[in-house]
Amino acid sequence: MDDRLLFSFPGIHFTQDNETHPYYLAQFKKFWEEFSHNSGTWIKGHFDMHSLLLYSYLLPETNFLPEIKLYLYTDLSPLLFEHTKNSINNYFLGKYTIHFVSDLKESDLIVGTVHYPEIDFQENQTLILIQIPLTQNDYEHLDEAINHLLLKDMGRSTTSRTCVVAVCRIQCE
Incomplete structure (x- = not known):
């Protein structure tokens, strides 16, 4: 589901970034996993808040x-x-x-x-x-x-x- 959502944005090529910058993306993935593990539920709340802000920007109430x-x-x-x-x-x-x-x-x-x-x-x-x-x-x-x-x-x-x-x-x- 996440990949389909990411690939639905025209002009953004996530696979190209993975091919051209594999080390950078691997380091980011390692950082993100450690950050998520240490953050616990805070990161989910933070992600939810940013998702809601993005949603309200794209589709105002x-x-x-x-x-x-x-x-x-x-x-x-x-x-x-x-x-x-x-x-x-x-x-x-x-x-x-x-x-x-x-x-x-x-x-x-x-x-x-x-x-x-x-x-x-x-x-x-x-x-x-x-x-x-x-x-x-x-x-x-x-x-x-x-x-x-x-x-x-x-x-x-x-x-x-x-x-x-x-x-x-x-x-x-």
């Missing part, structure tokens, strides 16, 4: 962030609307990739600043009401709804997100 489609509506000014979008994006940066959609039917999560009874959301969508400016409580409710949505997705075998449990948080006066 941002490539694997869950994607959420969010529909945001408000009765406030366009400036506050954009500010709210930016606030949500910034808060969840590095945790989720949030795409704001303009079509209600495409969304996984519906977020609004006021309750409109005539909003025609599907029973498999989530509605969260927030305040402006957003409070820590609002962020926590959004995070809970997204986590619920993602956990529900993990239970399904398909990759598309078409079904989400309905969870509503509506403040009544």
Whole structure:
């Protein structure tokens, strides 16, 4: 397995180094065996750490962030609307990739600043009401709804997100 991995890198010829520098490689092998023997489990942990660092460099974790489609509506000014979008994006940066959609039917999560009874959301969508400016409580409710949505997705075998449990948080006066 290790040889197949090493030979998969183009431009690196390990067999050529073995043929041109056999003494050097033999000395390195001797050094490595003695070093590994004397290091015990430390070397394995060190190797694991370097492997993880290499993996995170080649495939950053941002490539694997869950994607959420969010529909945001408000009765406030366009400036506050954009500010709210930016606030949500910034808060969840590095945790989720949030795409704001303009079509209600495409969304996984519906977020609004006021309750409109005539909003025609599907029973498999989530509605969260927030305040402006957003409070820590609002962020926590959004995070809970997204986590619920993602956990529900993990239970399904398909990759598309078409079904989400309905969870509503509506403040009544």
